[in-house]
Amino acid sequence: MAPTPSHSSLRTVRDLLRYAVSRFHGARLSFGHGSANAYDEAAYLVLHTLTLPLDTLDPFLDARLLPEEIDAVLAVIERRVTERVPAAYITHEAFMHGLRFYVDSRVIVPRSFVGELLQEGLEPWIGDVSQIGPVLELCTGSGCLPIIAAHVWPAAHIDAVDLSPDALAVARRNVADYRMEDRITLFEGDLYDPLPAGATYDVILTNPPYVNEASMRDLPPEYLAEPRMALAGGDDGMDIVRRIVAGAKKRLNPGGVLVVEIGNEHANVEAAFPDLEIVWLPVSAGEEQVFLVTYEALPG
Structure with missing residues (x-):
C-alpha cells in the first residue's frame, strides 16, 4: 500500500x-x-x-x-x-444515455450497445415508435434497458426477466426511481419460463451472458468483481444465446424482431448459427457487437 x-x-x-x-x-x-x-x-x-x-x-x-x-x-x-x-x-451509480441508475455488486455495471440503438428507436427495423406495444427484455440486470426503452417507446409496456433475485431487487429500485411500475413488469425466472402463457411481443431485447470461458479466465479484477452469472456464457459464450434464439419465435409477434448483444463473440455467433439470417447492427464500436433477427427468419 x-x-x-x-x-x-x-x-x-x-x-x-x-x-x-x-x-x-x-x-x-x-x-x-x-x-x-x-x-x-x-x-x-x-x-x-x-x-x-x-x-x-x-x-x-x-x-x-x-x-x-x-x-x-x-x-x-x-x-x-x-x-x-x-x-x-x-x-452506487452508473449513467447510460443521460439516465442515472442505482447499481451495486449484485448486478453488472450498466453498459450496452442495445441502449445506443434504442436512442434511434431501432429504426428502420421497426415502424412507428408510437405503435410499439409489448416489449420483452431478457437478462435485465439493473433494469436499465427497459427504462431506456420506456422513454423511447411511449406506448410500450415492457416485461423484464432475470434469474437472479438480487439483480431484480436492484432493477425494482431503478424502476421505482423512474416511477415506471405501471409500464415495466419484472419477472424472476429462467428466460421465457416465468412469462404469462401466450404472451407475445413486438420486440425482444437482450444483453445476455456471452463471455466465452477462455475470455472469462483472462478478465481483469474489475470485471471479475461483477456477478459471474451475468457474464459467463459457457465454452463458446453461446449457451444462453442459443436458448434465447430457439425460444424467440414463439414469443414474438409477426413482423417483430429479436435484438441480441454479444460483445466480442461475433465469430462464435457465426459458428453457432450458420443457417440463421442475421443482420448485424452498426454501433459506435463497429458492426459486430449486436445482431438482429426478424420473426420470419427465426427457427420454429
Whole structure:
C-alpha cells in the first residue's frame, strides 16, 4: 500500500486529481465501466465524492479543500486501487444515455450497445415508435434497458426477466426511481419460463451472458468483481444465446424482431448459427457487437 500523502502536499481539487491519476496508472487499473481511462475516472470520483457537478471540473480545480474533504477523496482513491472494483460500486451509480441508475455488486455495471440503438428507436427495423406495444427484455440486470426503452417507446409496456433475485431487487429500485411500475413488469425466472402463457411481443431485447470461458479466465479484477452469472456464457459464450434464439419465435409477434448483444463473440455467433439470417447492427464500436433477427427468419 502506498503511503498516505499529507494534507500539506494535497490541498486542491487539482492536487487530488493528479494524485488519483498517478495512483491509478501505477496500480495498472482496468477501466470500461463508465470511464475509458484513468483521468476520466479520477475526475468522476473526485467530483462525486466532493458532491460537485459531474460535468463541471474547471471552475473547481484550484479550490482549497477542507481536511475532511481531502480524507474522503483519498479514501475513495485508495479503495478503487486496493479493492479493484468498478467505480460504480463505490458511488452506487452508473449513467447510460443521460439516465442515472442505482447499481451495486449484485448486478453488472450498466453498459450496452442495445441502449445506443434504442436512442434511434431501432429504426428502420421497426415502424412507428408510437405503435410499439409489448416489449420483452431478457437478462435485465439493473433494469436499465427497459427504462431506456420506456422513454423511447411511449406506448410500450415492457416485461423484464432475470434469474437472479438480487439483480431484480436492484432493477425494482431503478424502476421505482423512474416511477415506471405501471409500464415495466419484472419477472424472476429462467428466460421465457416465468412469462404469462401466450404472451407475445413486438420486440425482444437482450444483453445476455456471452463471455466465452477462455475470455472469462483472462478478465481483469474489475470485471471479475461483477456477478459471474451475468457474464459467463459457457465454452463458446453461446449457451444462453442459443436458448434465447430457439425460444424467440414463439414469443414474438409477426413482423417483430429479436435484438441480441454479444460483445466480442461475433465469430462464435457465426459458428453457432450458420443457417440463421442475421443482420448485424452498426454501433459506435463497429458492426459486430449486436445482431438482429426478424420473426420470419427465426427457427420454429
